[in-house]
Amino acid sequence: MVKDTEYYDVLGVTPEATPTDIKKAYRKKAMQTHPDKHPDDPEAQSKFQAVGEAYQVLSDPGLRSKYDQFGKDDAVPNAGFEDAQEFFSTIFGGDGFKDWIGEFSLFKELNEVAGDYDENGNPIAPKTEEESAAGGTAADGTVANHDRKKKMSKEQREKLFEMEKKRREEVAKQVDELSQKLTVKIDDYLLAVKENHVDEFTSKLDQEIEELKLESFGMELLHVLAKVYKTKANNYIMSKKTYGFSKLFTGTLDNARTVKDTYNLLSTGLEAQKAMNQMSEVNAEELDEYERAKFENMMAGKALGVMWAMSKFELERKLKEVCNKILSNKSVPSKERLLKAKALIFIANKFESAKRSPEEAEEARVFEEMILGEQKKKQK
Structure with missing residues (x-):
């Protein structure tokens, strides 16, 4: 017998559920309660958070054991519960494959370099001192990025070289x-x-x-x-x-x-x-x-x-x-x-x-x- 079944009820599983059963249940419930699917429900975020908290406890063997024996108050993560939105985007993000495939370093590099290019993929030249002081605007008050020549600077080339070197090492x-x-x-x-x-x-x-x-x-x-x-x-x-x-x-x-x-x-x-x-x-x-x-x-x-x-x-x-x-x-x-x-x-x-x-x-x-x-x- 378990002391409390609230978390199991939130996910729609029994206390005998396997870790895989619990993971599948979380996936389904998280999609059903995601706030983006219920923009007119003022309680959508709290329902989504409840699903996330239930899974964070039941997916952790130690916390699940404490929950089964003593209930919710004794089954709180040391660092507290993670934000439901952050947890949602990471829990099925491929971490289970880490021992088989490692990480996709390419995504990290794309994020690092993305700021150096415009929406069409062209390199943006560094701002002049005048533009930097004016917050990215030219002396006449217009945005100067699109007027600058789309030519990669020495600093950008060096950055790309260092990124490629870092990628190969990783x-x-x-x-x-x-x-x-x-x-x-x-x-x-x-x-x-x-x-x-x-x-x-x-x-x-x-x-x-x-x-x-x-x-x-x-x-x-x-x-x-x-x-x-x-x-x-x-x-x-x-x-x-x-x-x-x-x-x-x-x-x-x-x-x-x-x-x-x-x-x-x-x-x-x-x-x-x-x-x-x-x-x-x-x-x-x-x-x-x-x-x-x-x-x-x-x-x-x-x-x-x-x-x-x-x-x-x-x-x-x-x-x-x-x-x-x-x-x-x-x-x-x-x-x-x-x-x-x-x-x-x-x-x-x-x-x-x-x-x-x-x-x-x-x-x-x-x-x-x-x-x-x-x-x-x-x-x-």
């Missing part, structure tokens, strides 16, 4: 960390095979996949992992069978895929830019409620498409380096690396077979659009 660090973590997972699988308890390993992995499916772009990330793991592992196995000659072919094929991915990335960006330019001509204030919602969803979808294409491109390159680090480690015997390649294929197949129900797919679409909305609010 990626190299992540590759080292991710290869170590993936090696542990591979070794766990190989030990399970050796000791004949693969079912136990599979059950644990299946449970993790169920939770990863709930993350933003969860299915897409699982399939990217599957694609890279399977490709790199199969290439390595083939190279062993052909005494390394297949590397000439697979290397060329990988380069061709990279060129194709680069082209697809640029095409996505150009198509999105074209769509954005067309939509910028629309006065949203003149649209009725239905058309406005349709317009906003289209904008969100285009933005998500570009963000995902850029992140996916960076991620695939990073994961390939992780696999190369594991499969090309000369300090590990070739036979052992062959087993590691087969373990990668096993994990890839599990990731590849992950599916969402139609209901989960629709929830994911809406949730990702709402996450994008929260990110836009933060940038303002």
